Amino acid sequence: MYSETTIVTAETSQQPLQEGQLVINVGPQHPATHGVLHLVITLEGETIIKIEPHLGYIHRSIEKMSESLTYRQFIYVTSRMDYLSAHINNLACAMCVEKGMLLEVPERAQVIRVIMSELTRIASHELWIGAMAMDLGAFTPFFYTFRERETINDIMEQTCGARLTMNYMVPGGVMYDLHPEFVARVKSFVVQFKSKVSELEDLVTDNIIFRNRTVGVGVLSKADAISYGCTGPVARASGVDGDIRKRFPYSGYEKLQFEQCIDTAGDSFARYIVRIREMYQSIHIIEQLIDAIPEGDFQAKTKAVIKLPKGEFYTRVETARGELGVYIVSEGGTTPYRIKYRSPGFSNLSALNHMASGSKIGDLMATMGTLDLVIPDIDR
Amino acid sequence: METEVLKTYFSALEPLATFEEGGEWLMVQVPAENWKNIARKLITERDFDFLFCVTCVDFKTHLTMVYHLRSMQTDETVVIKIQLDRDQPIVETVSDIWRTAEFHEREAFEMFGVQFTGHPDLRKLILPDDFEGFPMRKDFEYPINMIKL
Numbered sequence: 001m002y003s004e005t006t007i008v009t010a011e012t013s014q015q016p017l018q019e020g021q022l023v024i025n026v027g028p029q030h031p032a033t034h035g036v037l038h039l040v041i042t043l044e045g046e047t048i049i050k051i052e053p054h055l056g057y058i059h060r061s062i063e064k065m066s067e068s069l070t071y072r073q074f075i076y077v078t079s080r081m082d083y084l085s086a087h088i089n090n091l092a093c094a095m096c097v098e099k100g101m102l103l104e105v106p107e108r109a110q111v112i113r114v115i116m117s118e119l120t121r122i123a124s125h126e127l128w129i130g131a132m133a134m135d136l137g138a139f140t141p142f143f144y145t146f147r148e149r150e151t152i153n154d155i156m157e158q159t160c161g162a163r164l165t166m167n168y169m170v171p172g173g174v175m176y177d178l179h180p181e182f183v184a185r186v187k188s189f190v191v192q193f194k195s196k197v198s199e200l201e202d203l204v205t206d207n208i209i210f211r212n213r214t215v216g217v218g219v220l221s222k223a224d225a226i227s228y229g230c231t232g233p234v235a236r237a238s239g240v241d242g243d244i245r246k247r248f249p250y251s252g253y254e255k256l257q258f259e260q261c262i263d264t265a266g267d268s269f270a271r272y273i274v275r276i277r278e279m280y281q282s283i284h285i286i287e288q289l290i291d292a293i294p295e296g297d298f299q300a301k302t303k304a305v306i307k308l309p310k311g312e313f314y315t316r317v318e319t320a321r322g323e324l325g326v327y328i329v330s331e332g333g334t335t336p337y338r339i340k341y342r343s344p345g346f347s348n349l350s351a352l353n354h355m356a357s358g359s360k361i362g363d364l365m366a367t368m369g370t371l372d373l374v375i376p377d378i379d380r
Numbered sequence: 381m382e383t384e385v386l387k388t389y390f391s392a393l394e395p396l397a398t399f400e401e402g403g404e405w406l407m408v409q410v411p412a413e414n415w416k417n418i419a420r421k422l423i424t425e426r427d428f429d430f431l432f433c434v435t436c437v438d439f440k441t442h443l444t445m446v447y448h449l450r451s452m453q454t455d456e457t458v459v460i461k462i463q464l465d466r467d468q469p470i471v472e473t474v475s476d477i478w479r480t481a482e483f484h485e486r487e488a489f490e491m492f493g494v495q496f497t498g499h500p501d502l503r504k505l506i507l508p509d510d511f512e513g514f515p516m517r518k519d520f521e522y523p524i525n526m527i528k529l
Contacts, residue, residue, distance in 0.1 A: 056506035064516060226429050226452055229480030240452065242430075247455060312403050312459075314433070314448065325433050327446075340435040342448075350483040379506060 020044055028057050032135045032365050035375030039352075039368075046360045051353045059379040066339040071097045071171065071306040074336065079165035081343060082377035084124040085319040087116050090169035095250060096315040096326040097171040100308035106297040109173030110252045111289050115186070116156075116168065117251075117317075118282040122193070123152040124320035125275045132272070132369035133204055136213050144200050151189050155182065171306060173299030186290050193283055201276065214268035218355045218367030221266055228354065229347035232322025233278065234371055237263045237270035244318040258285050271370040307334055321345055321372055345377040386458060389426065394418055400461075405448075407459040415462055416472040423477055427451045428458065431474070434484035436492040438517045443469050443492055464494065473499040491516035 017023065027038040036057035042049040062081060066074040075093040079086035091113055098105060105113075130145035153163040159179045160166040168175050204210055220230065225238040235242050243260040245253040261277040263270035308330040316325045322344030329338040348371050356367045383406045390397045390408050400407040410418055422428040433448035447460040462471055473496040475482035485496045486505040493514040496502055504511065513520055 054505075056508070059506045061515065224479075227479045229430065229432060229478070231432075242452065312407075314404060316432075323432065325448075327433060327435060327448075329437050338435075338437045340433065340446075342433040342435075346483060347480050350480055354479075 017042070018044070021049065026364075028054075032368065033375070034131055034373070037373065037375050037378070041361070041364070043361060046362070048356050048359055048361060048364065051356055051364075053349055053352065055379050057379070058376050060376075062380045063339050063341060067336060070334050071308060071336065074339065075169060075171075076165075076167045078341065079167060080376060081341065081380055082319055082321060082324070082345065082374050083164055084127060084374055085120055085321065085324075086165050087120040087168060088317055088319040089324060090167065091117060091251070092315055092317040092319075092324050092326045094169040094171050095317070096313050096328050097306060097308065099315055100311070100313045100328065100330060101171065101302070101306065103172050103300055103302065105173055105251070106300055107252075107294045108296045109298050109300070111293050112174050112178060112298065113169070113251050114253065114256070115286055115289050115293075116166075116174075118285050119152050119155065119186070119189075121320045122279050122282050123149045125279050126152075128275065128320075128372050129200065129204065129272075132372075133210070135365045135369045136210060138204065138207070138210065141200055141204055144196070144203065148189075148193055148196060151185075151192060155185050155189065158182065158185070170299060170302075172302045173297065175299075177298045178293070183290055183293070186286060190283055190287060190290070193279075197276075197279070205273070205276065211269065213363075214272060214366050214370070215265075217268045217359065217363045218370065219265075219267045220351060220355050222264075224351065224354060225266070228351035230322070230351055231344050231347065232318065232320070232372075233261075233271055233274045234322065234348050234351075236261060237274045238266035239264040242323070244316050244323050248316065250315070250317060256285050256288055268366045268370040271372075275372075305334055307332065308336075316342075319344060321374065321377065322348060341380055343377045343380060345372075345374055346380075349373055349378055382456060386456070393421060403459070405457045405459050407461060409461045409463065412462050412464060412471045415460075416474065418460075419474045419477050422449065422458075426456070427453055428456070429453075429478075431478035431480055431484075434481055434488065436488045436494055436516075438466075438492060440466075440518055442466055443494065445471060445488070445494065447474075469494040470497060471495075472497050475499055490514070493517070 022043045024041050027033045028036040038054040040052040062077050065077055075090050078089040078093050081089055126145040126149040130142035133141040156166055157163045159182050160168040220238045222239040225235045225240050231242055241260055241262055246260045258281045261274045263274050310332040311330055313328045316323050324344055325342030327340040328336045331337040356364050386406050387399055394410050394414055396411050398409045428449040428451050430450045430452050432450055435446050437444045443464040443466055445462040450457045473485055475485055485499055488494045489502055490504045490507050
């Protein structure tokens with residue numbers, strides 16, 4: 001089914017090259033793409049003229065797969081999309097099914113969902129900072145961030161039984177109740193995070209080399225961010241106040257106090273700062289909830305076979321990367337007729353050509369790194 | 381209330397527009413040949429600047445392009461639907477109005493075979509270049525790699 005990788009040369013590239021131009025391939029296997037992303041870059045000297053992403057190396061057609069799975073099953077395939085926000089992807093799907101069933105989720109389940117989502121968000125941002133700093137040549141932050149991320153993974157493993165693809169959400173709530181040690185462990189994580197994150201900030205935020213490589217690099221204006229459909233920290237660093245948790249609250253976010261982290265510079269450093277501030281906000285959200293998890297059911301009673309009425313349902317959530325939309329077209333059966341996942345990475349990637357054109361090839365790693373691309377999320 | 385305002389607006393803009401209600405947002409069906417003009421007016425007059433979801437649905441008798449539009453200022457949302465002929469699905473591109481449409485339209489092109497006239501770079505994005513057929517259509521069969529449930 002898969003043809004061999006087409007290596008793009010001057011002959012096969014679409015537009016004829018001018019004199020002095022050079023085409024290079026970054027990827028599909030490249031240490032800085034963190035996955036199988038293939039970028040075909042046209043250079044003139046060291047200046048980028050054009051970037052063309054070639055996708056599909058990890059395309060599994062999750063949308064087509066979901067069409068033959070029932071409303072209980074398809075939720076778990078989406079863990080394999082953006083595997084760093086697996087919980088939040090599952091939540092979007094579960095919420096879409098609940099919207100179709102007009103199902104009320106118990107309060108305890110909603111609070112558990114929010115805590116889990118925010119823990120996932122911190123874990124995802126931690127991994128991103130480590131990986132991005134490594135792309136820019138700083139090796140130590142990787143170990144610092146993985147120390148905190150490991151604690152979150154252990155907490156997840158204890159309650160959900162898995163570390164990465166947790167499969168914890170079901171339509172109507174969560175699959176099991178919290179582990180008895182959950183609250184204590186999350187509290188100790190909050191303490192750990194607060195005392196250790198300053199180490200990370202000392203190492204990266206005020207690092208002059210890091211600043212030189214990111215400030216003013218890969219600038220995306222507010223109008224462009226909207227036009228390219230960027231969401232999440234990428235859009236917020238450009239001044240777009242599009243946090244779904246604030247604008248279209250779900251699962252009880254409307255009752256919580258947190259700030260939408262916005263920067264207006266739109267460069268790589270702004271995207272870094274937005275994510276750092278978001279981690280503090282996530283911790284703030286967890287602190288508000290961890291002592292106030294209501295008693296009660298963790299799952300609403302549902303029928304064994306779920307059928308959605310004929311119609312269309314769209315839900316959106318804020319994953320660590322931006323707005324994930326789940327669009328279900330139902331014909332009234334037990335399986336969805338058509339599912340579309342509006343993945344944040346796909347739209348964020350489409351802005352890369354615009355952001356990096358005209359800059360130097362050395363700056364590409366900072367621009368691409370701060371987009372926080374997760375390739376399975378883009379290919380689906 | 382907002383729905384009514386939008387309905388009046390669309391009826392004035394496009395006499396052939398039909399409305400579907402009952403969903404979360406107003407769904408407007410417009411003819412394919414007028415879509416580009418409507419799109420231009422939507423972004424300039426009503427400030428629908430954020431195209432957050434573009435997709436295609438195969439209803440076996442016809443294809444439907446679905447555009448989810450939102451205004452970043454007012455959070456007003458509208459869903460535009462365009463019915464296309466299954467054998468000759470042709471619609472004008474909106475990638476020059478909302479640039480995010482460029483990638484989404486390329487995806488719809490390779491998965492459903494929708495032709496977008498005026499698209500700057502209508503090539504396969506995800507599938508290999510020599511792939512034949514439109515895999516997201518309902519009648520697509522691929523004996524080797526497809527498992528039927």
